[in-house]
Amino acid sequence: MDIFSKIILDKDKNKPIYIQLYNEIRNMIDKDILNSNGKLPSIRELSKLLRINSSTVVNAYRLLEEEGYVYKKLGSGTYVNKIYPQKKDQNNDISLDILYDFTNITSNSDLFPVNDFKRLMNKVVDRDGGIAFDYQDSKGYLPLRNAIVCYLEELGIQVPLESIQIISGAQQGIDIISKTIVDYGDTVITESPTYSGALYSFKSRSAKIVEIPVDRDGIDLINLEQKIKILRPKIIYVMPIYQNPTGFSYSEETKISILKLAEKYDAYIIEDDYISDIIFNNQRLKPLKSLDENNRVIYLKSFSKSFMPGIRLGFAILPISLQHKFLLGKQFSDISTSGFIQRVFALYLKEGLWKDHIQKISNIYNDKYNLTKEYIKKYKPVYLRYYRPSGGFNFWFSLPDGYSSQRLESYLKNNKILIYSGSRFYNDIYDIEYFRINIASINKTNLEKGIIRLFELIDQFIKDEKNRIINSSINNIGL
Amino acid sequence: MDIFSKIILDKDKNKPIYIQLYNEIRNMIDKDILNSNGKLPSIRELSKLLRINSSTVVNAYRLLEEEGYVYKKLGSGTYVNKIYPQKKDQNNDISLDILYDFTNITSNSDLFPVNDFKRLMNKVVDRDGGIAFDYQDSKGYLPLRNAIVCYLEELGIQVPLESIQIISGAQQGIDIISKTIVDYGDTVITESPTYSGALYSFKSRSAKIVEIPVDRDGIDLINLEQKIKILRPKIIYVMPIYQNPTGFSYSEETKISILKLAEKYDAYIIEDDYISDIIFNNQRLKPLKSLDENNRVIYLKSFSKSFMPGIRLGFAILPISLQHKFLLGKQFSDISTSGFIQRVFALYLKEGLWKDHIQKISNIYNDKYNLTKEYIKKYKPVYLRYYRPSGGFNFWFSLPDGYSSQRLESYLKNNKILIYSGSRFYNDIYDIEYFRINIASINKTNLEKGIIRLFELIDQFIKDEKNRIINSSINNIGL
Numbered sequence: 001m002d003i004f005s006k007i008i009l010d011k012d013k014n015k016p017i018y019i020q021l022y023n024e025i026r027n028m029i030d031k032d033i034l035n036s037n038g039k040l041p042s043i044r045e046l047s048k049l050l051r052i053n054s055s056t057v058v059n060a061y062r063l064l065e066e067e068g069y070v071y072k073k074l075g076s077g078t079y080v081n082k083i084y085p086q087k088k089d090q091n092n093d094i095s096l097d098i099l100y101d102f103t104n105i106t107s108n109s110d111l112f113p114v115n116d117f118k119r120l121m122n123k124v125v126d127r128d129g130g131i132a133f134d135y136q137d138s139k140g141y142l143p144l145r146n147a148i149v150c151y152l153e154e155l156g157i158q159v160p161l162e163s164i165q166i167i168s169g170a171q172q173g174i175d176i177i178s179k180t181i182v183d184y185g186d187t188v189i190t191e192s193p194t195y196s197g198a199l200y201s202f203k204s205r206s207a208k209i210v211e212i213p214v215d216r217d218g219i220d221l222i223n224l225e226q227k228i229k230i231l232r233p234k235i236i237y238v239m240p241i242y243q244n245p246t247g248f249s250y251s252e253e254t255k256i257s258i259l260k261l262a263e264k265y266d267a268y269i270i271e272d273d274y275i276s277d278i279i280f281n282n283q284r285l286k287p288l289k290s291l292d293e294n295n296r297v298i299y300l301k302s303f304s305k306s307f308m309p310g311i312r313l314g315f316a317i318l319p320i321s322l323q324h325k326f327l328l329g330k331q332f333s334d335i336s337t338s339g340f341i342q343r344v345f346a347l348y349l350k351e352g353l354w355k356d357h358i359q360k361i362s363n364i365y366n367d368k369y370n371l372t373k374e375y376i377k378k379y380k381p382v383y384l385r386y387y388r389p390s391g392g393f394n395f396w397f398s399l400p401d402g403y404s405s406q407r408l409e410s411y412l413k414n415n416k417i418l419i420y421s422g423s424r425f426y427n428d429i430y431d432i433e434y435f436r437i438n439i440a441s442i443n444k445t446n447l448e449k450g451i452i453r454l455f456e457l458i459d460q461f462i463k464d465e466k467n468r469i470i471n472s473s474i475n476n477i478g479l
Numbered sequence: 480m481d482i483f484s485k486i487i488l489d490k491d492k493n494k495p496i497y498i499q500l501y502n503e504i505r506n507m508i509d510k511d512i513l514n515s516n517g518k519l520p521s522i523r524e525l526s527k528l529l530r531i532n533s534s535t536v537v538n539a540y541r542l543l544e545e546e547g548y549v550y551k552k553l554g555s556g557t558y559v560n561k562i563y564p565q566k567k568d569q570n571n572d573i574s575l576d577i578l579y580d581f582t583n584i585t586s587n588s589d590l591f592p593v594n595d596f597k598r599l600m601n602k603v604v605d606r607d608g609g610i611a612f613d614y615q616d617s618k619g620y621l622p623l624r625n626a627i628v629c630y631l632e633e634l635g636i637q638v639p640l641e642s643i644q645i646i647s648g649a650q651q652g653i654d655i656i657s658k659t660i661v662d663y664g665d666t667v668i669t670e671s672p673t674y675s676g677a678l679y680s681f682k683s684r685s686a687k688i689v690e691i692p693v694d695r696d697g698i699d700l701i702n703l704e705q706k707i708k709i710l711r712p713k714i715i716y717v718m719p720i721y722q723n724p725t726g727f728s729y730s731e732e733t734k735i736s737i738l739k740l741a742e743k744y745d746a747y748i749i750e751d752d753y754i755s756d757i758i759f760n761n762q763r764l765k766p767l768k769s770l771d772e773n774n775r776v777i778y779l780k781s782f783s784k785s786f787m788p789g790i791r792l793g794f795a796i797l798p799i800s801l802q803h804k805f806l807l808g809k810q811f812s813d814i815s816t817s818g819f820i821q822r823v824f825a826l827y828l829k830e831g832l833w834k835d836h837i838q839k840i841s842n843i844y845n846d847k848y849n850l851t852k853e854y855i856k857k858y859k860p861v862y863l864r865y866y867r868p869s870g871g872f873n874f875w876f877s878l879p880d881g882y883s884s885q886r887l888e889s890y891l892k893n894n895k896i897l898i899y900s901g902s903r904f905y906n907d908i909y910d911i912e913y914f915r916i917n918i919a920s921i922n923k924t925n926l927e928k929g930i931i932r933l934f935e936l937i938d939q940f941i942k943d944e945k946n947r948i949i950n951s952s953i954n955n956i957g958l
Contacts, residue, residue, distance in 0.1 A: 335783075
């Protein structure tokens with residue numbers, strides 16, 4: 001503690017105090033005044049010693065941690081971390097506390113093809129120089145768009161080059177479509193449950209949202225046609241392959257029927273494809289777009305789940321009638337997607353690295369998918385209902401009637417497990433018994449332990465809830 | 480031509496014919512069947528020879544050109560280009576024809592600090608591995624936000640860390656603010672003339688746009704207050720430093736007055752700062768934000784003009800009341816800005832490379848700015864009015880009354896010079912005598928020649944227009 005008492009902070013100085021404190025401690029680490037794995041004073045101790053607010057110490061420690069200078073040990077304290085470079089990250093501060101994160105939809109970043117990407121980044125800089133960092137055509141880098149035409153051919157989707165529009169991820173695609181064709185009061189149909197980011201975008205255009213249930217074969221077609229007839233929606237937003245959050249996939253018949261309905265009632269379908277490249281059980285599922293003869297489908301492809309989310313890259317296939325409008329919307333959303341990243345990814349596709357990568361992660365996901373099904377079968381409490389998915393990494397459950405998945409979500413969080421309550425996947429947020437677990441980021445070796453622990457805690461939760469309900473009844477009688 | 484007659488294209492094959500043709504010719508180049516600098520058949524010849532549509536050949540040649548396999552010589556034809564790697568680019572196809580581009584607002588890409596950036600990219604990948612490409616906090620990478628707090632302190636802007644939000648360029652900032660706080664029918668005040676991308680975003684929210692003229696000291700305050708009183712705008716959108724397109728800067732008094740008005744009438748000011756880091760004539764102009772005591776200013780900073788547009792990076796400083804709403808809007812616009820690019824740029828700032836870079840480009844821009852003023856003085860036709868800017872790279876002119884700048888724009892384009900008609904900078908697009916020239920991308924060595932040629936052509940245009948008007952009068956009499 002002696003060393004720390006020498007820290008001088010100047011309260012009148014322009015620099016915020018927590019940054020001054022951060023700089024002082026960082027200096028001590030850099031200059032080896034603090035030893036590796038040495039413990040820092042507790043927040044209370046240091047704030048008392050330096051006569052500063054404890055939140056100032058919290059902020060300084062947080063910054064040190066995010067920069068990788070220190071690490072936290074649960075229930076023990078903060079320690080100096082001298083092994084630099086290392087992989088500490090601001091997004092990870094939560095994971096120091098959390099044991100199993102069943103919400104994270106990205107694969108473990110160890111699986112990212114970082115070395116290939118690095119090599120190609122260098123290749124692009126050497127080849128193109130400053131031009132690689134100049135403004136990029138809003139429609140996208142042409143060699144990438146061209147490589148995507150070829151990539152799509154292999155998926156059985158044949159489209160002209162003109163229809164390919166580069167976007168900064170699927171969310172941006174949904175947002176631009178909303179801006180482009182959804183006006184105040186228009187109806188948008190979505191699946192129920194569905195992805196909350198899409199709901200937000202439609203609502204930000206003051207659209208009227210109508211949710212149609214999905215089941216094992218896809219969207220409920222009878223219900224859908226009834227609603228379409230009356231409401232004449234501009235947009236039907238769907239995920240026909242390994243739907244999020246349920247994991248259901250559309251049958252071939254459902255795909256053909258929804259396309260017919262769109263044609264008959266003059267609606268566009270947004271197909272949000274986040275996962276069709278990853279093949280489960282050797283069965284490639286056909287995107288709706290591959291059956292789309294009448295140009296009713298706006299296809300959105302994200303590479304966040306099958307490649308790396310941090311490159312912020314995806315593409316749209318647009319019917320000719322929307323290409324110009326969408327391009328304008330893109331231009332006034334962010335001018336263009338980074339031309340540099342587009343150049344690197346174009347090379348990645350061209351050099352044929354994509355196939356190996358997909359093969360590799362398909363194997364890993366298949367393994368985890370099949371193991372998860374096995375563990376669920378083995379360990380699931382009987383009262384828990386489980387909706388068997390057709391592939392993917394989402395598993396959809398429901399609690400017995402009357403139990404709250406929102407309460408379960410926070411109960412589990414207090415016990416260091418993250419899941420999402422089903423409430424997150426509906427337009428009107430109300431409490432519901434459904435919940436989603438996602439295994440994308442859980443390591444294979446942790447999977448069994450994680451699922452056992454999850455079910456143990458759910459069991460405990462159910463018991464606690466029963467007691468709570470009984471007690472509150474007793475209290476009510478007492479009143 | 481013999482070699483080309485051997486090309487076989489399969490019209491029934493799934494691959495588009497222009498891609499087949501592209502592949503055939505690329506193979507011939509790769510295998511040295513075609514010599515470097517050898518001429519390709521003309522579009523007419525090849526389409527005749529292979530019995531295909533001429534547009535198919537055009538598309539194939541375009542693709543070859545964009546990928547750097549061939550180059551066009553104006554009025555001569557298309558030639559094989561074997562010197563690969565090289566710097567051909569899809570954005571450059573127009574520049575093969577254009578002699579002077581006075582519309583491009585980015586500095587010549589030769590000035591981009593590509594080598595430093597490359598080194599830091601490798602450093603980030605080595606340090607962080609896959610985490611660098613994982614999802615990023617929507618608010619932004621904390622060490623970057625922290626580095627920005629320090630960067631701002633040097634500009635005289637003191638703000639808490641919480642107020643810093645990373646965005647994918649200033650256009651995205653405008654777009655998110657529009658989504659976040661502008662509703663159907665709200666009034667937005669802009670300068671007149673102003674940046675068209677901002678107008679588009681406001682209009683996409685069905686806002687009512689009210690334009691207030693800017694002059695040498697900034698926005699017309701009397702006019703502004705009259706309009707604010709009646710219309711109670713939510714937003715006032717301004718560029719107080721080297722306004723685009725006029726180049727005018729706000730006086731200190733105007734800055735203080737507009738802040739008072741915003742406070743008095745409860746409006747937010749968007750300050751779009753694309754250039755304050757570049758210092759002209761050794762005089763640093765203070766952003767409005769540095770005087771903003773009441774948190775009325777939403778400050779948007781683009782690094783596209785002072786750094787590299789292809790990284791798609793900027794930041795906003797947000798009043799506390801807007802931070803959460805904006806964060807949601809960001810999340811549902813594109814989830815986050817690329818975390819990888821943020822990490823690299825954070826290092827760039829931290830390693831102190833920024834100052835040297837800004838010094839270097841400030842020198843170059845100052846040179847060009849002062850030379851341009853000199854050349855304008857020397858060569859400008861007397862009838863052309865010129866609005867002396869206070870710095871920057873935009874110069875605002877007007878033709879004599881009654882002449883059309885839209886006609887001038889296309890006249891010059893036909894003569895291989897690009898400028899923007901003033902019509903592009905107003906809400907209601909009507910023809911107008913103003914036009915803008917921008918010298919950002921013109922090399923110093925070409926500047927004098929370019930300006931001489933520009934004025935020569937304007938002179939010719941004015942003469943032609945006079946004749947046209949006389950002739951049309953004669954014709955009218957003849958009727």
